[in-house]
Amino acid sequence: MSVMNFNTDLFRDLTFDLLSDISHDSTKFDELNQSYLNKIHERIDGDELIKYTREFYEKILSLQIVQTNRRAQLKDLMHGNIVIVYFWTFSDIQVSHTIHKVIGIDKRYSSADVTVICVHSPKYDHEKNKANIMHDIEERSLPFTVVDDSRRLVWKHVDCQLWPTVLVFGPDSLPIYIFEGENHVQHLERFLVPVFTHYKSSLYPILNNSLATTNSSENVATIKAASKVKDFRYPSHICVTSNEQLYISFAGSNQLVLCDIDGKVIDIIGNRNAGMADGDINQAEFDSPHGLAEFNSCIYIADTNNHSIRVFDPNSRRVLTMIGTGRLGTDKIGGLQRTQQPIASPWDLCITESPFDSKIVLLISMAGHHQIWAYAFEETQWWNDVILKKNSCSSIIGSGFEENKNSSEPMSAGLASPRGICNGIMNEEPVIFIADSNSSTIRVVTLNDGHVANLVGGVADPTNLAAFGDLDGTGHHAKLQYPIGVAFHYPSSYLYITDTFNNKLKRVDMKTLLCSSYFATDDDMKKKRGETNSSKFYEPYGIAILDHFLYVADKNNSYIKRIDLDHGTIIEHRFYLSETLNEERSFGSKQAYLAIFLDDALKLRDGNAGTWTIEDEDGLKICDGELICHVPDQILLDYVSCDKQVRSLKYELMVCQDNKCTMMNGVVQPVNQTDSIIEFIIKIGQIETTKSS
Numbered sequence: 001m002s003v004m005n006f007n008t009d010l011f012r013d014l015t016f017d018l019l020s021d022i023s024h025d026s027t028k029f030d031e032l033n034q035s036y037l038n039k040i041h042e043r044i045d046g047d048e049l050i051k052y053t054r055e056f057y058e059k060i061l062s063l064q065i066v067q068t069n070r071r072a073q074l075k076d077l078m079h080g081n082i083v084i085v086y087f088w089t090f091s092d093i094q095v096s097h098t099i100h101k102v103i104g105i106d107k108r109y110s111s112a113d114v115t116v117i118c119v120h121s122p123k124y125d126h127e128k129n130k131a132n133i134m135h136d137i138e139e140r141s142l143p144f145t146v147v148d149d150s151r152r153l154v155w156k157h158v159d160c161q162l163w164p165t166v167l168v169f170g171p172d173s174l175p176i177y178i179f180e181g182e183n184h185v186q187h188l189e190r191f192l193v194p195v196f197t198h199y200k201s202s203l204y205p206i207l208n209n210s211l212a213t214t215n216s217s218e219n220v221a222t223i224k225a226a227s228k229v230k231d232f233r234y235p236s237h238i239c240v241t242s243n244e245q246l247y248i249s250f251a252g253s254n255q256l257v258l259c260d261i262d263g264k265v266i267d268i269i270g271n272r273n274a275g276m277a278d279g280d281i282n283q284a285e286f287d288s289p290h291g292l293a294e295f296n297s298c299i300y301i302a303d304t305n306n307h308s309i310r311v312f313d314p315n316s317r318r319v320l321t322m323i324g325t326g327r328l329g330t331d332k333i334g335g336l337q338r339t340q341q342p343i344a345s346p347w348d349l350c351i352t353e354s355p356f357d358s359k360i361v362l363l364i365s366m367a368g369h370h371q372i373w374a375y376a377f378e379e380t381q382w383w384n385d386v387i388l389k390k391n392s393c394s395s396i397i398g399s400g401f402e403e404n405k406n407s408s409e410p411m412s413a414g415l416a417s418p419r420g421i422c423n424g425i426m427n428e429e430p431v432i433f434i435a436d437s438n439s440s441t442i443r444v445v446t447l448n449d450g451h452v453a454n455l456v457g458g459v460a461d462p463t464n465l466a467a468f469g470d471l472d473g474t475g476h477h478a479k480l481q482y483p484i485g486v487a488f489h490y491p492s493s494y495l496y497i498t499d500t501f502n503n504k505l506k507r508v509d510m511k512t513l514l515c516s517s518y519f520a521t522d523d524d525m526k527k528k529r530g531e532t533n534s535s536k537f538y539e540p541y542g543i544a545i546l547d548h549f550l551y552v553a554d555k556n557n558s559y560i561k562r563i564d565l566d567h568g569t570i571i572e573h574r575f576y577l578s579e580t581l582n583e584e585r586s587f588g589s590k591q592a593y594l595a596i597f598l599d600d601a602l603k604l605r606d607g608n609a610g611t612w613t614i615e616d617e618d619g620l621k622i623c624d625g626e627l628i629c630h631v632p633d634q635i636l637l638d639y640v641s642c643d644k645q646v647r648s649l650k651y652e653l654m655v656c657q658d659n660k661c662t663m664m665n666g667v668v669q670p671v672n673q674t675d676s677i678i679e680f681i682i683k684i685g686q687i688e689t690t691k692s693s
Contacts, residue, residue, distance in 0.1 A: 006048040008159045011167075011178050014040070018177075019184070033194035040174055053173040059154045060085070060117060063147040066133050069110075074145060077115040080171050082195060084116045084188075087155060087165040089123050090136040091438070091482055091501075093345055093367050093417045094182040095164050097328055099140065100305070102166075105189055106144045113171075113196070116144040121155035121163075124468060124482055126501035126539075130625065131638050135539070135556045139234050139252045141274075150626070168192070171199055186328075232257060235553040235560060237348065237485070237542030239292035239299060244546060247299050248553065248560060249289040256289065256301065256312065261546065263560070269312055269319065276306045276326050284319035286310065291348030291421075291542065293362065295377070300362060302346040308339075309346060309364065309375070323364075323375060323393050332369050334394035341393045344368025348542070350421045352432065355448045356381040361388065363396075365418040365434065371398030372418060372434065372445075383410060383450040397434075397445060397452060404439035405462035410450035415443070416465055420542065424488035424495060426510055433495055435483040440468035442483060442497060442508070442515075455495075456480065456508055456515040470502045478515035480506070485543040487550065489565060496550060498540040505540060505552065505563075519568070536593075536634065537561075590642060592623075592678045593634040598655070599685050605661050610653035612637060614678075617647045627653070640678060646670055649680045655687055662687045 018036045022029055043049065057078050068074060077083075086102050088095045106116040122128050128150040137146055149155055158167070164185050168177040176195060179185050234252030241247065245266065248257045255270035267281065275285030287305035294300070300322070301310040308324030321339055329342025345368030352363055359380040364373040374396045376388035388394060397410045398418075405414030420435035424444075432445040433455070441457035456478040459467040469479030483506075485498035493510040496518070505518040538556035545551070550563040563570050592614060596604070604610065609627040614637070616622050623638045640646060652665045664684060672679040 006045055006052050008178070011052075011175055012180075015178050029190075030194055033191065034198070037176070037194065037198045040176060046174065049175055050173045053169050053175055056085075056154075056158065056167075057173075059157050060119065060147060063119070063149055063154065064130065065145070066120070066130055066148050067137055067142070067144075067146040069115075069143075069145045074117070074147075077117075077145070079173075081113055081115045082171060082192070082199065083169040084114060085167045085169075086116065086118050087121050087149075087158075087160050087163060088118060089121060089127055089163050090133065091124060091127060092163040093438070094162075096305070096345060097182050097368060098164050098185040098188075099142075101186060101188060103140075103143060105192065109192070109196075110144070113199075114192070118142065118144055118146040119149050119154055120146060121149040121152045121160065123163075123466070124501050126481060126503075129636065131636055132539070132556070135234075168195070170195070233558055234555050235541070235558065236288075236290045236555060237292050237302075238544040238551045238553055238560065239294055240544045240546040240551070241294050241299075242297075246544075246551065246560075247292050247294075249292055249301065249542075251288045251290060251304075251555075252558075254286045254289065256286075256292075256299070258314075261549075267314075267317075274305070276303070276308065276321070278310075278320050279318060281312075281317050281319070284310075284312075291346070291365070293349035293351050295351050295360065295362065300349050302349050302364065304345050304347055304367075307343050307345060307368070309343075309349070309362075328368065332371060332395055332400035334373060335389070335392055337389075337391045338393075343373065343393065346373075347419045348421045350423060350432070352423055352447070354380045354382060355430070363421055363432065364393075365421045366395070366398075367417045367419060367437075369395070369398070369400050370402045370415045370417060371395045371400055372415070372421065372432075397450065402438065402465070403462045404436070404441060404454075404458050404465060404467075406443070406452050406454055408449075408451045410445065410452055413443075413452035414462055415439070418443075419484040420486040420498070422486045422488050424510075425490065425493065433486045433488060435486045435497065437482050437484055437500075439465050440480045440482060442480070442486065442495070455513070457483070468501075470499070470504070472506075472514070472516040474513050474515065480515075484541050485553075487543040487545045489545050489550075491548075492565070496543055496545070498537075498543055498552065500539050500541060503537045503539065505537065505543075538636070590640045590644075590646075590674075590676055590678050592637045592640050592646070592680070594637050594649070594680045594682065595634045596653075597681065597683045601657055602684060602687065603656050605654035605656050608654065610651060612652075613650045614638070614640065614646055615648050615650065617645050619647070622646065634679070642675060646673060646678050651682060653682070653684070655684055657687055660687075 021032050120133050130148055162181055166179045166185050170176050232250045232253050236249045236251040239247040246259050253272050254274050258267040259265050269281045270284050270286050273285050274287045277285040286303050289301050290304050291302035299312040303310045306326055307328050309322050310319055311322045312319050325342045329344045334341055346364045347367040348365045350363040360377050362375040366373045375393045379390045380388040382388050398415045401414050402416045403414030407413040415436050416438035418434050419437045422433050424431050424433050430447040434443040436443050439458050442455040444455045445452050457480040459476050468481040471479040480499050481501035483497050484500040487496045495508040497506045499506045507518045508515045537554050541553045541555045543552050548565045550565055552561045554561050561570050611626050613624040614622045622644055648667050648669050650667050654661045655664045668680050670678050671681050
C-alpha cells in the first residue's frame with residue numbers, strides 16, 4: 001500500500017474487514033477489536049493516517065459553529081480525546097433512530113475522554129438555513145457541538161455516502177472506525193469500550209465537566225431565551241374529536257393538550273419528561289409524540305421516539321401502551337398482537353374502514369420502515385384475501401425499501417419516510433392520501449384494492465428522492481419540499497397539504513388535480529400590512545379540519561393557526577394555550593426576513609447566490625450569511641437580539657440574465673421593524689454594469 005494514498009475508501013476497507021470478521025465469530029468481539037487497534041498503531045503509514053485526520057479536523061474548524069460546548073474551544077477538544085464526528089441532517093429518519101445513541105454517549109463519557117461533534121450536512125434547501133438547524137437542536141435538546149456544513153464541503157471531502165455516518169478518531173489522531181448507515185451506528189457504543197481500554201493511559205481529561213452548551217455569539221440571546229421556555233413547545237399534530245374538542249401533540253415538550261375549539265385549555269397529558277411511562281395524566285411520559293386519532297372516545301397517539309402507539313382514555317384519564325415494545329423494531333411484516341409487535345417510528349394515524357366488511361382499522365404511517373401498517377380492533381378482511389387478526393398489527397403498504405415506487409400491488413410499492421395520512425375521495429371512490437416526505441410526493445391509495453399511485457410531486461424515476469422544489473402544477477409538474485401533513489375537505493373536494501420545508505400550505509383540487517399554493521390573510525390589521533400571504537408559516541406540520549375551519553400546527557412558531565376556508569382568512573392567529581404562546585413567539589429575539597424581487601428576465605445564480613450582512617446603528621455586524629438560491633417568498637435570515645436596533649442590510653448578489661451573471665451590491669434599510677420582526681426588501685429591475693463572472 002502506498003503511504004501517500006490513505007483516504008476514506010481505505011478507511012472504509014479497514015472497518016469493513018473488522019465488521020466482517022466479527023460477523024463470522026461474534027464471540028471474539030473483544031479479541032478482534034484489540035487485534036484491529038494494534039494493527040492500526042503498527043502501520044508503517046501512521047504519519048499518513050494522522051495527516052488524514054488533521055486535514056479532516058481543519059475542514060471541520062473552517063465551518064460555522066451553530067452550537068459549541070463551553071468546556072473548551074473546539075480545536076482543544078480534538079486533542080488528547082477520543083473524537084466522534086457524527087454526520088447528520090435533521091430530516092432523515094435514520095438520524096432520528098440513532099442520534100439518541102450519540103446523545104447517550106456524550107452524556108456518559110464526555111466529562112472525561114470523548115468529544116462529540118455533529119456535522120450538519122443537509123439534503124434539502126430548507127436545512128441549509130442556520131436558524132432552522134437551531135430549532136431542531138432545541139427540539140431534540142442536543143447537548144454537543146454542532147457545526148454547519150451547509151454547502152456539504154466536509155461531507156464531500158470525506159466522501160460520505162449516506163446519513164448517518166460516524167467517524168471515530170483516537171487521542172493520538174489516528175483514524176479508528178468509520179460507520180455508515182443506521183445499522184452500524186446503532187452499535188457505536190459497543191465499539192467504544194475496547195477503544196477506552198486501549199487508550200486508557202493516554203486520554204486527556206477535559207478540565208470542566210460541565211455539559212453546558214452555547215451557541216455562536218450572534219445566537220446567544222436566542223438560546224438563552226429558548227432555555228427559559230417552560231410551556232408547550234413545537235406543536236406537531238392535531239386531532240378534532242367527535243365532541244368538537246382539539247387534542248394537540250407537542251413534540252418539543254412531550255405532552256398532549258386538550259382544549260376547546262377556541263383554544264381554552266381543558267387538560268394537559270404528560271409530565272414533560274422524555275420517557276415511556278404509563279399511568280395517569282401527571283405520570284405519563286412520551287418521547288416526541290406526533291400523530292393523533294380518535295376512536296370510541298379514546299385518543300391514539302403515535303409516540304414516535306418510543307416506537308409505540310399509546311392510548312389515552314379521557315374517562316379514566318390514564319395513558320396505556322397499546323402497540324410496540326418501546327424499542328426500535330426491524331420486523332417489516334408484523335402480525336403479532338399489541339405490545340408483542342415491535343414497530344419503528346410511527347408518525348401519523350388514521351381511522352378507516354375495511355372495504356370488504358366495514359370493520360374499523362387504525363392505519364399507521366410507519367416512517368421508520370417506509371411503510372403503512374394497520375391495527376385491527378377485531379378480525380378484519382383486507383386486500384388480497386388477507387385476514388387481519390384481532391388486536392394484531394401488520395404492514396399493508398410498502399416493500400420496506402426507501403423509494404418512490406408506485407404499484408397496483410400495495411406491498412410492492414415503495415415509500416420514503418411517510419408522514420401524514422388521511423381518508424378522502426377521488427373519482428368518487430374512497431382513497432387514502434399519504435404525505436411521503438422524503439420523496440416530496442403525495443401518494444394516493446385506492447381503498448378498494450390497494451393500488452398506489454402518485455398524486456403530485458416527485459418524478460417518475462422511483463430511485464430519485466431528490467426531486468423537490470416549490471412549483472404549482474399537476475402530477476410530476478408540481479413540486480413540494482418535504483410535505484408532512486394532509487387533510488381532506490369533503491364539501492369542496494380539496495386536499496390540503498403542509499408543504500413543510502417550503503413553509504407553505506398547498507391544496508389539490510380533486511376535480512382538476514391541480515396543486516397550488518394556498519395563501520391565507522391574517523384578519524389582525526396590525527399584522528396584515530397589505531401582504532398577499534400575511535400569515536407566515538414556519539415548518540407547518542399536522543393539519544385537521546372541522547367544518548370550514550382548517551387547524552394548522554405551525555411548529556417552529558409554536559402556535560396553532562385556525563383558518564376559515566370559506567373566506568381564506570385566519571380568524572384567530574394563535575391559541576392562548578399559555579403565557580408563552582400568548583405573544584408572538586420569537587425566542588426572545590426578532591426574526592429577520594428578506595424578500596427579493598427581480599425583473600422577469602433576471603434570476604439569482606443557483607448554489608451560491610450571494611451574501612448578506614445585517615448591521616446595527618453603529619455600523620457593526622450583527623449577523624451574516626449566504627444565499628443559496630432565490631425563493632419567491634420571504635426567507636428567514638436569522639434571529640436578532642431584541643436589544644439590537646437594526647440600521648441596514650448589506651448585500652452582494654450574483655444576478656443572471658441568460659448566461660451572464662453580474663455581481664450586484666447595495667444597502668437597504670428595514671421596511672418594517674417591530675419587537676418581533678425585521679423585514680427587508682431588495683428590488684432589482686435591471687443588471688447594472690459592474691463586475692461579471
